[in-house]
Amino acid sequence: MDLSSLFSLMNKVALITGASKGIGYSIAEIFAAAGAKVVISSRKQEALDEMAGKLRQRGYDVTGIACNVGNMNELDDLVKKTVELYGQIDVLVNNAATNPVFGPVHETSIEAYDKIMDVNVKAPFHLMKLCFPYLRASSNASVINISSIGGISPEQGLGIYSVSKAALISMTKVFAKEWGDHKIRVNAICPGLIKTKFSEALWSNDKIMNHLMKNLPIKRVGTSEEIGAAALFLASTASSYTTGEVLKADGGFTI
Template sequence: MDLSSLFSLNNKVALITGASKGIGLSIAEFFAAAGAKVVICSRHQEHLDEIAKKLYEKGYDIMGIACNVGRPNELVQLVEKTIEAYGQIDILVNNAGTNPYMGPVHETTLELFDKIMDVNVKAPFELSKLCLPHLRKSSQASIINISSIGALSPEPQLGIYSVSKSALHSLTKVCAKEWGQQKIRVNAICPGIIKTNFSKALWGNDQIMDVIMKRLAIKRLGKTEEIAALALFLASPAASYISGSIFTVDGGFTS
């Protein structure tokens, strides 16, 4: 058996949101190393251009397209520009997320609620729909939603963020069931405490980390590469019979 082809993304095009840093950037590098052409998106074009240039120098085929995923019209442009550049979309990674508030759920304003839902739920919903006509044409179509362990067990001070990620789980399963006959697989990954700027409010707080470390089976923070490795598996032919599944990568935190 040729295991190299089992994890190959040769001749595939991947679109990854929130990919200028952290988990999204690691996924982009893993996909590109596996042979994919990769479109990375975030809100700032200059930063994307710098990243794309560095990765191009490594021999990767990567381009950056600025997009605020909370704005539906920009999602339309993101898909159109991706098709203009590469002519296809085989893999979509809905990684962009936001959590502008930490505190009691009853103190979450409607404005913050809407912002969280717009980015964490509505954007993956809308972008998946926009990519659907192109994914239908792929022989290896895969959607990967980046969720959170907060969706499985809401964490203190992260109430509505946890709610949004729980909704993303339902969206994952709904799309997997409805689009399976079109040979489109849809799965979600729930990272634990990964050392990124996004989660710094947690790992940067000694009191919170004391509590977290007591629950971890593997007594350390996770690495972005450890999320990217699972994403590569789910995007590859190796995961051809996996859809509608929710995977945790959390060092045993939820075990």
Template sequence: MDLSKIFSLDGKVALITGASKGIGLSIAEIFAAAGAKVVISSRKQEVLDEMANQLKSKGYEATGIACNVGNMEELPGLVDQTVEKYGQIDILVNNAASNPVFGPVHETSLEAFDKIMDVNVKAPFELTRLCFPHLRKSSNASVINISSIGGISPERGLGIYSVSKAALISLTKVYAKEWGGAGIRVNAICPGLIQTKFSEALWSNEKIMNMILQNLSIKRAGTSEEIGAMALFLASEASSYTTGAVFTADGGFTI
């Protein structure tokens, strides 16, 4: 058995949101190393160009396309530019997320609620829907939604963020159930504490970190590369009979 073929993404095109840093960028690099052409997207074109050039310097095929996924009017352009550049979309990773508040849920404003839901739920819904005509043409189409352990059990201080990630898990299952007949698999990854800038307020605080470690079987924060490796499994032929699944990568926090 040729395991390199099972995990190969040769000939595939992957679109990854929130991919100028952290988990999204790690997913992009791992996909590119597996042979995929990757489109990385976030809000700032200059940052994307820098990251795409870094990937190209390693011999990978990468393009940066700026898009604020919280603005629904920009999403069709992201899809169109990806197809114009590479002719297809085989893999979509909805990784972009927003959490502008930390504290009691009753102190969350409607403005913050709307922003969280727009980026974390509405954008994955709409972008996935827009990619459907292209995904259904693929021989192994895969949509990967990056949720959170907060979507399984709400995290203190992250109330509406947790609600949005629970909704994303449900959306994952809805798409998986409806699109299986079109040959499109849809799965979710729920990271725990991953050492990225997005979660820096947690892992950089010694008191909070010590409290978290007490509940972890693996006594450390995770890395973005570990999430990228799980995403590779879900993007490749290795997971060809897997859809509607919710994978945790949290050091045992949810055991």
């Protein structure tokens, strides 16, 4: 058996949101190393150009296209520009997320609620619909939604963020059921505590870390590369019989 072809993304085009750093960038790097042509997206073109340039220096085919996923019109442009550039979309990774608040849920403003739901739920929903015609034409279409263990069990101080990630898990299963006939697989990854800028409020808090380590079978913070490796499995033919799955990568925290 040729395992290299099993995990190959050669001749595939992947679109990844929230990909100028952290988990999104690691997914892009691993996908590119597996042979994919990759579009990375985030809000700032300058940051995207820098990160895409680093990957191109290694011989990878990577392009940055700026997009604020909270703006539905910009999502339209993101898909159009991707197709104009590469002619297809085979893999979509909804990684972009926001959480502007940390604290009691009853102190969350309606403005913060709307922003969290727009970016974490509405944007993936709309982007999946926009990509549907191109995913349907692919020989191995895969959508990967980056949720969170907070979507399985609410995390303290992250109330509405947890609600949004639970909604994303449910939406993943809905799309997986409906898109099976179109040969499009839809799965979710639920990272635990990963050392990124996004989660710094957690891993930089000694009280939270001490509590976490008491309950973690694998007693360390995870890396973005470990989430990237899980995403490669779900993007490749190695997972060709997997859809509607919620893959936890949390060091055993939710056991």
